[in-house]
Amino acid sequence: MTLLRLMLRNTIRRPVRLTLTIGGLAMVVLAFGLLRLTLDEWHSGVKAAANNRLITVHAMSDSLQLPLAYKERLAVIPGVQLVHYGNVFGVEYRDAKESFGAFAEQMGTFFETYPEILLSEGERLALLKDRSGCLIGWKLAARFGWKLGDVIPLKGTTHPGNWELVVRGIFHSKNPAIMGEGELYMHWQVANERLKTTAPDRVDQVGWYVATTAPGANPRTVVAAIDATFANSFAETRTEREQAYIAGWVARAGALLDALHWLSGVMNGIAALVLVNALAMAVRERTREYGVMKTLGFQPRHLVALVLGESLLVALGGALVGLALLYPAARIYAVMVAGGKTVGTYEITAETVGLCLGVMVLVGVVAALWPAVRLSRMTTLEGLRHRG
Template identity: 45%
Template sequence: MYSLQLIVRNALRHPLRTLLTILGLVVAIFSFGLLQTVVDAWYAGAEGASNTTLVTRNKTSLVFPLPLSYATRIRAVPGVTGVGYANWFQGVYKDPKNFFAQFAISGASYLDIYPDLLLTADERAAFLRDRQGCIVGRKLADQYGFRVGDVIPLKGTIYPGTWELTVRGIFDGKQSSTNTATLFFHWDYVNETVKRLAPRRANQVGVYVVRIDQPDNAAAVSQAIDSEFSNSLAETLTETEKAFHLGFVSMSEAIVAAIRLVSFVVILIIAAVMANTMAMSARERLAEYATLKALGFRPGFLARLIFGESLLLATLGALLGIALLFPFAALLGKVMGTMFPVFAVSGLTVAGQVLAALAIGVVAAIAPSVRAARVNIVDGLRSIG
């Protein structure tokens, strides 16, 4: 208790210096957490992917479709328990700036593979009955004010024309990592229209989503599916849902790496500032340390005072930085809308902030502690005044 009182009094000797040091720590810990949250948002799709879901696409490129007839053959592969399919739609809602994900899906077979999309039984039934019906995620509905029964006009880009969709349900996510910034509607609606306008483009899908019986069978089932269509006009590439999402992330890997680097540089800079602050404090107290040694206090006691003060400042800065991060991240998530469908502070990010603060506190106290422990009593007392 006596040591704690000394630590607190030492920290408050120079209120302005202490305040500025804590403020710097707050900014650094807050920035570190925010940048790590941005990185987590980038990987949210991959981290939230199911380990029992595979994605089958055209081997040449994702922009090339696959025949609808592949569904029956994929369903017959041993280990496959469900098959759905989807097309990326890319329609424009009122203004090109209003970008959000839109998929034409195979209805019940697709929803069965994604039980994390929570709909009421009535909403699900209403969606499946209405060929022009759609379901929207909670985040998307909140952003644009969609309500059940609303008609959403989408101007097609890949599929020309104006497509009017009636909202039949608003789904929530079973987990915080579930993407609720997406619109789903019926693939059959698109296909029927394409049959009339461009028959050669009909009966084609973008990707197949495949549910398997066990995660350990992912590699074997993937190979079996691709072997089924080898040497065909549309060969396939099957991979886990996580690998599929990571393929998109890899396109911006340099940006993600730069963000990670900046977050650690911020910590290194504040560690240097903190170390300088502690060095200044220790230098000013050399006479006091010499007096304490002359009275019989061991070097370990002096080191405890210095480490305690450094860790106290780091802890205060970390607590304030973490406390500010949560409301700011929530606000930023709303502002960015569908750019980052999942934008939330994770437990790992908070743990990283705490560890970074502790590391700063320990590193900043090492040099002053060594100097205090080695100070000669006579030389230290000479530094008075």
């Protein structure tokens, strides 16, 4: 108990230094946590993907279009239960800074393909009935203060011209990583019809098909059958299960993700240096006291335990303050990102909390190593003769 008391009192012995050290560590934990949120966001789609959805895009590039005529041929492939399709519908609201994710979807199959969408039956029917209607996620509605019946004036980027869409539904998502709640969905047919006058060469083309497999069908067989159907055609296809398709997108951002992972490592290194510096100062100041303790009969392991305990206490203090800041910061971060292109979930998972705590424990241990080694090697006489 005496040693525990000594450890606690040593920890709080220099309140200003302790506050600054914990503050520094908390900032690192905060930045680390936000980076993890970003990485989690990237990977969340992979984890949340449905097993029975297959994505078919142009074999050469996702940005190339496929003929609408593929729809019928897809529908008769064994194992395919439902065929859905859509396009990116790039828009700006008021100015370029107020853009968001928008998509033109075949509404007849949309809700069946994406059961993640939570929408009242009345709103669903209203949307299906109104060709100028659109469906928006609740986060997008909250962002611009839109409500049911509002007419949203938009400027098309992928589909040139001015658009006026009526909000017919505001949805929540069972799985925001797949069906983002900060996005807008409108009728594919309406977007396609406008192209007949503005860009006739792009009419009757789709960006992707989503084939839902029948229960019991082997997705691998269906994937192979789809791509075989369109092999050697002028627009060959690349079909993947939804999980693999999203994972492909994540992999394409590999360099960026690698950089973020490295950045996380660098941050932990900074945290360790902050703590090493503070601990080294503290141990240097108390060298004589450690010499006295050795004179009283304490062994190196006792002194190492004191330093390690102090290091862990400070590191965990930094972790807890950092995590306490992470919760409000994550909300602000989500809003800031929403101001850009998309609204993510940015939820702090137990894994992120565990990782932050685990990393700081590791930092605490690593930071204590050097002072602990010094103390272990110090003779009693060196300790007693030290003048700090």
